[in-house]
Amino acid sequence: MTGTSLPTTDELRERALAALSRVGVTPEDGSDFHARTPITGEDLFGLAAAGEADAEEAVAAAHEAFLTWRTTPAPRRGELVRRLGELLREHKSDLADLITIEAGKIRSEALGEVQEMIDICDFALGLSRQLYGRTIASERPGHRLAETWHPLGVVGVISAFNFPAAVWSWNTAVALACGDTVVWKPSELTPLISLACDRLVARAAGDVGAPRDVHRLLLGDRAVGERLVDDPRVALVSATGSTRMGREVGPRVAARFGRSLLELGGNNAAVVTPSADLDLTVQGVVFAAAGTAGQRCTTLRRLIVHRDIADTLVERLTAAYRKLPIGNPFDETTLVGPLISPKALDGMQGALDRVQAQGGKVLVGGNRRLAGQAPEAAYAEPVIIRVGEQNDVVREETFAPILYVMTYDTLDEAIALHNDVPQGLSSSIFTRDQQEAELFLSSAGSDCGIANVNIGTSGAEIGGAFGGEKETGGGRESGSDSWKAYMRSATNTINYSSELALAQNVSFL
Numbered sequence: 220m221t222g223t224s225l226p227t228t229d230e231l232r233e234r235a236l237a238a239l240s241r242v243g244v245t246p247e248d249g250s251d252f253h254a255r256t257p258i259t260g261e262d263l264f265g266l267a268a269a270g271e272a273d274a275e276e277a278v279a280a281a282h283e284a285f286l287t288w289r290t291t292p293a294p295r296r297g298e299l300v301r302r303l304g305e306l307l308r309e310h311k312s313d314l315a316d317l318i319t320i321e322a323g324k325i326r327s328e329a330l331g332e333v334q335e336m337i338d339i340c341d342f343a344l345g346l347s348r349q350l351y352g353r354t355i356a357s358e359r360p361g362h363r364l365a366e367t368w369h370p371l372g373v374v375g376v377i378s379a380f381n382f383p384a385a386v387w388s389w390n391t392a393v394a395l396a397c398g399d400t401v402v403w404k405p406s407e408l409t410p411l412i413s414l415a416c417d418r419l420v421a422r423a424a425g426d427v428g429a430p431r432d433v434h435r436l437l438l439g440d441r442a443v444g445e446r447l448v449d450d451p452r453v454a455l456v457s458a459t460g461s462t463r464m465g466r467e468v469g470p471r472v473a474a475r476f477g478r479s480l481l482e483l484g485g486n487n488a489a490v491v492t493p494s495a496d497l498d499l500t501v502q503g504v505v506f507a508a509a510g511t512a513g514q515r516c517t518t519l520r521r522l523i524v525h526r527d528i529a530d531t532l533v534e535r536l537t538a539a540y541r542k543l544p545i546g547n548p549f550d551e552t553t554l555v556g557p558l559i560s561p562k563a564l565d566g567m568q569g570a571l572d573r574v575q576a577q578g579g580k581v582l583v584g585g586n587r588r589l590a591g592q593a594p595e596a597a598y599a600e601p602v603i604i605r606v607g608e609q610n611d612v613v614r615e616e617t618f619a620p621i622l623y624v625m626t627y628d629t630l631d632e633a634i635a636l637h638n639d640v641p642q643g644l645s646s647s648i649f650t651r652d653q654q655e656a657e658l659f660l661s662s663a664g665s666d667c668g669i670a671n672v673n674i675g676t677s678g679a680e681i682g683g684a685f686g687g688e689k690e691t692g693g694g695r696e697s698g699s700d701s702w703k704a705y706m707r708s709a710t711n712t713i714n715y716s717s718e719l720a721l722a723q724n725v726s727f728l
């Protein structure tokens with residue numbers, strides 16, 4: 220599997236089966252849908268989807284498991300995520316294989332995704348001893364006021380194809396440490412990696428004596444996800460995917476007074492100021508815009524460059540883009556793998572046509588690649604396109620490697636342009652001027668959930684909270700105090716005096 224030549228579907232099928240078998244999974248034959256690889260664009264094998272009865276059984280079992288799991292001391296719950304982390308380390312290469320085969324990620328990014336899963340298990344293990352509540356000064360003598368945190372219930376995790384395992388692990392490792400149980404509906408485009416992850420949790424649970432049903436998997440399309448969305452036993456629906464999906468899921472969960480945590484589309488931008496270190500900027504921009512073939516929620520989609528340096532920067536970026544190796548994601552030299560599907564390629568072409576019709580000018584890229592070798596696959600050259608300020612397409616998320624370049628004269632103008640999109644996930648500024656950096660990070664600067672300086676928009680670490688504002692959905696996952704979304708708090712007032720004192724000096728009786 221080297222060079223520009225692609226592996227065959229048979230080779231990929233064998234590689235997937237070998238990885239699954241090492242993890243302990245034998246996929247059951249089914250005909251409801253197919254596991255597929257974007258590397259050749261062909262089907263790997265048929266699988267069965269979960270029906271209504273399967274969903275009912277899985278949620279009931281996860282709910283039953285919750286009733287014991289919630290009373291298991293949190294540090295003991297941490298032992299489950301520690302064991303899961305060990306198994307992830309052991310099977311890092313197998314899991315990365317499955318991610319590459321199903322999502323098309325290049326090898327180093329697939330390994331990086333598994334590393335992120337290991338990291339969040341470490342984080343959740345520590346968290347299991349740090350689910351702190353506050354003690355609050357009471358206004359009444361002989362009283363103590365405290366905040367305690369309790370497990371929430373069953374967490375329904377609905378995930379997207381592009382981070383087919385890491386996003387699940389952010390939710391699952393933290394939810395399990397918090398005392399919740401999980402029912403997972405992964406993307407229908409990435410069933411194999413989810414079978415592997417589910418198996419590893421089951422193995423970890425068996426090893427530490429936790430109930431098997433702390434984690435259940437439901438394969439299938441959005442209809443399966445909708446069952447989780449509507450089930451009142453699912454206390455929290457954590458849904459990652461397009462804004463379209465979130466627009467449907469959010470109100471449905473709210474209608475039954477459930478909780479939702481939405482991680483939706485981004486339309487991320489970087490501002491490049493005249494003082495920026497251009498070597499660093501070029502590296503940061505190319506990885507953020509072309510990495511993962513433009514299929515990260517945090518992919519850099521808009522570059523807002525000061526007019527004085529625009530030509531120089533664009534020249535350097537286009538030169539770097541011309542050298543990007545595109546092709547077999549298993550080849551160590553490849554930097555850009557396939558798009559997930561021909562439909563994604565159509566979406567990319569459609570966006571390019573519309574931007575050009577509105578005066579945009581393609582500077583580099585945009586051609587389809589490897590169509591002769593793999594007619595069902597979708598390989599595309601990442602594109603840089605120069606646009607004017609007024610361009611509707613720029614305000615949409617197109618899940619493909621398109622970088623729109625626009626220019627600005629004042630930083631206020633750049634920040635206004637930056638924030639003038641419906642999404643609010645990730646952002647960055649490249650500058651060596653501290654005032655500019657601080658302004659960008661201030662309340663008058665970027666309106667995103669992630670704001671960086673001298674680093675691209677993608678590639679967050681698990682220790683911080685991850686998520687975005689506006690149409691990105693407002694959810695926060697992973698590190699910092701995101702765990703609070705997976706628990707419920709109770710305020711306790713304890714009277715240890717022998718007087719009944721009412722708050723606010725109210726007298727009664």
Ligand code: NAD
Nearest residue numbers: 379380405406441444445460461464467482483484485516
């Ligand atoms: P998608 O919205 O098509 O699907 C995501 C998941 O939602 C899938 O499992 C799908 O089956 C399910 N789903 C879709 N409609 C549903 C409904 N009505 N009810 C219940 N479930 C439903 O997204 P995708 O194409 O797999 O992923 C790409 C999108 O995800 C991009 O917009 C990207 O920005 C976003 N994303 C966001 C984050 C984040 O953290 N903000 C992370 C990864 C991906």
